[in-house]
Amino acid sequence: MRTILFIIEKEFKQIFRDKMMLPIIFAIPVIQLLILSYTATFEVKNINLGILNIDQSQQSSELINKFKGSTFFNLKAYSTNIKDLEVMLKREKISQIIYIPNNFGKNLSSGNSSEIQIITDAVNGSSANLMSYYAISIIMSYNSNIIAKINPNIANYGINSSYQYWYNQELDYKRYMVPGILVLLVTMIGAFLSGMNIVREKEIGTIEQINVTPIKKYEFIIGKLSPFWIIAMFDLIVGLLLSRFVFNIEIQGNIFLIFSVSAIYLLSVLGLGLLISTVSDTQQQAMFIAWFFMVIFIMLSGLFTPVESIPQWAKIINYINPIKYFIKFMRQVMLKGSNIFDVYNEIVVIVVYSIATLSLAFWRYRKVS
Amino acid sequence: METVVEVKNLVKKFGNFVANDNLTFEVKKGEIFGFLGANGAGKTTAIKILCGLSTPTSGELNIAGFNIYTEREKIKKNIGYMSQKFSLYDDLTIAENIKFYGGIYGLSLKKIKEKTIKYIEALNLEQYTKKMVAELPLGIKQKLAFMVSVIHEPKIVFLDEPTSGVDPITRRQFWDMIYNEANKGTTIFVTTHYMDEAEYCNRISIMVDGKIEALDTPANLKKTFNSNNMENVFIQLARKATRID
Numbered sequence: 001m002r003t004i005l006f007i008i009e010k011e012f013k014q015i016f017r018d019k020m021m022l023p024i025i026f027a028i029p030v031i032q033l034l035i036l037s038y039t040a041t042f043e044v045k046n047i048n049l050g051i052l053n054i055d056q057s058q059q060s061s062e063l064i065n066k067f068k069g070s071t072f073f074n075l076k077a078y079s080t081n082i083k084d085l086e087v088m089l090k091r092e093k094i095s096q097i098i099y100i101p102n103n104f105g106k107n108l109s110s111g112n113s114s115e116i117q118i119i120t121d122a123v124n125g126s127s128a129n130l131m132s133y134y135a136i137s138i139i140m141s142y143n144s145n146i147i148a149k150i151n152p153n154i155a156n157y158g159i160n161s162s163y164q165y166w167y168n169q170e171l172d173y174k175r176y177m178v179p180g181i182l183v184l185l186v187t188m189i190g191a192f193l194s195g196m197n198i199v200r201e202k203e204i205g206t207i208e209q210i211n212v213t214p215i216k217k218y219e220f221i222i223g224k225l226s227p228f229w230i231i232a233m234f235d236l237i238v239g240l241l242l243s244r245f246v247f248n249i250e251i252q253g254n255i256f257l258i259f260s261v262s263a264i265y266l267l268s269v270l271g272l273g274l275l276i277s278t279v280s281d282t283q284q285q286a287m288f289i290a291w292f293f294m295v296i297f298i299m300l301s302g303l304f305t306p307v308e309s310i311p312q313w314a315k316i317i318n319y320i321n322p323i324k325y326f327i328k329f330m331r332q333v334m335l336k337g338s339n340i341f342d343v344y345n346e347i348v349v350i351v352v353y354s355i356a357t358l359s360l361a362f363w364r365y366r367k368v369s
Numbered sequence: 370m371e372t373v374v375e376v377k378n379l380v381k382k383f384g385n386f387v388a389n390d391n392l393t394f395e396v397k398k399g400e401i402f403g404f405l406g407a408n409g410a411g412k413t414t415a416i417k418i419l420c421g422l423s424t425p426t427s428g429e430l431n432i433a434g435f436n437i438y439t440e441r442e443k444i445k446k447n448i449g450y451m452s453q454k455f456s457l458y459d460d461l462t463i464a465e466n467i468k469f470y471g472g473i474y475g476l477s478l479k480k481i482k483e484k485t486i487k488y489i490e491a492l493n494l495e496q497y498t499k500k501m502v503a504e505l506p507l508g509i510k511q512k513l514a515f516m517v518s519v520i521h522e523p524k525i526v527f528l529d530e531p532t533s534g535v536d537p538i539t540r541r542q543f544w545d546m547i548y549n550e551a552n553k554g555t556t557i558f559v560t561t562h563y564m565d566e567a568e569y570c571n572r573i574s575i576m577v578d579g580k581i582e583a584l585d586t587p588a589n590l591k592k593t594f595n596s597n598n599m600e601n602v603f604i605q606l607a608r609k610a611t612r613i614d
Binding site: 013 | 448454459
């Protein structure tokens with residue numbers, strides 16, 4: 001126990017003496033949380049729209065006015081020549097073209113059906129879907145206006161659905177992103193700093209001097225990892241305060257549940273860092289290995305995309321992705337107020353994961369080569 | 370005399386490469402034992418095995434009376450080691466380094482304090498107490514590293530080229546420190562490149578291509594090889610080497 005305290009004391013002295021460490025610990029998490037949470041959004045707003053109006057009727061201007069009135073659209077170009085709009089689409093001046101053909105107005109007023117074509121830049125598939133959906137909604141609402149005018153009796157005929165968005169009523173993406181990014185921050189701080197730190201001792205050669213002492217493996221590992229556990233927990237608290245007071249996210253669940261599961265989760269992250277340090281000889285190697293795992297784990301974690309929609313083989317990889325479980329846990333508890341039984345599965349996996357990585361790292365760590 | 374290092378048929382292989390080829394020797398308590406050899410002869414490999422940093426491929430080894438395979442942790446309480454690489458922390462002060470190493474060797478805080486004062490006085494480091502070790506001159510760093518390696522008063526201390534890169538005066542002072550330590554009964558196991566330093570040892574072994582080619586007192590070796598200095602003895606033996614560094 002005493003030995004561990006001597007190591008922790010030494011680590012903290014070195015950490016606070018390193019001029020780059022303070023910004024890494026204090027500034028970077030805050031900046032990342034603020035920037036990423038505000039910018040990582042999937043909402044599609046201010047769609048630059050081009051309208052190709054061959055028709056030039058009263059009906060077509062009514063429809064165009066509907067688009068103008070929508071907050072989703074921004075009427076950028078208006079033309080009677082498809083070529084002009086194609087060039088703009090190619091140059092990304094506009095992302096969508098609404099094509100109103102000849103006789104559109106005439107057909108409508110004579111009681112016949114009429115057609116409209118929507119052309120969407122689908123380089124980004126998911127935003128293309130949203131753009132088409134918005135455009136179709138506007139056209140549908142204009143459609144029901146026309147029907148109502150012709151026959152007021154059938155205007156309310158059919159199914160009327162009503163929406164309710166639970167847990168995030170305003171569909172605010174920040175609420176969704178903040179818990180996830182918080183997870184990312186503590187994961188990176190934990191895995192990178194702990195891994196680098198031990199490899200650094202290898203690089204400068206002090207690890208040999210430690211290995212010739214009668215120090216026990218567990219003493220060294222606990223002494224080395226605790227400072228980073230403390231730092232990561234500190235960053236978690238800072239992050240939770242920011243999400244409460246900057247993003248106005250009130251934590252719905254139990255704060256002690258969050259802290260205790262985070263404390264266990266961090267052990268798995270630190271274990272991963274330690275494991276990486278046992279297989280690397282230089283900080284550069286450790287950095288690349290850590291990045292390799294981090295990028296895969298982050299992409300599959302469900303931070304940006306729903307984990308349910310990834311292919312089956314990737315789901316298998318995802319079984320060992322600690323970030324996935326912890327993001328799910330954080331979102332559930334922070335936003336939905338889930339209790340220990342609701343997130344039972346995630347907690348079990350996190351506990352098992354921590355035990356596994358720490359034991360693996362403990363077993364791999366050698367005082368003797 | 371008590372035997373503190375007992376090595377029988379030590380072999381260390383890295384794949385097909387035989388770094389230590391059947392080494393057998395003994396070191397007595399209080400002896401200054403010089404371990405000589407050209408670069409790549411296998412000195413550092415052997416010293417790392419004796420310190421428990423590396424496992425031998427085969428051989429019987431007892432250090433400070435303990436078996437190297439089964440009682441490694443007991444050995445570690447009884448040995449000190451100063452590696453070729455400087456191994457104090459550059460970003461800690463002298464006192465902080467002493468406190469850390471003293472602490473992990475299990476010294477009491479009182480004892481650590483005493484040692485710190487003693488070391489700072491012995492090395493005339495009063496003006497450097499607030500400074501980081503990085504700012505110390507190399508000679509002082511090496512002397513400090515030596516003192517830290519014997520902070521727990523070990524029975525044996527292994528020094529791997531402790532004086533490489535330092536000036537002749539500092540080397541002389543360094544050897545005074547070694548003698549002091551040996552007079553207290555500490556066994557010194559030292560590797561070196563400098564033949565004048567070999568003369569300071571009680572006994573020396575000369576390694577060539579992983580084998581011990583000669584082992585005796587400097588005086589006897591000079592007699593055997595018909596030379597008036599160690600340099601000549603060393604060159605006669607090292608010339609046989611076929612390994613390229």
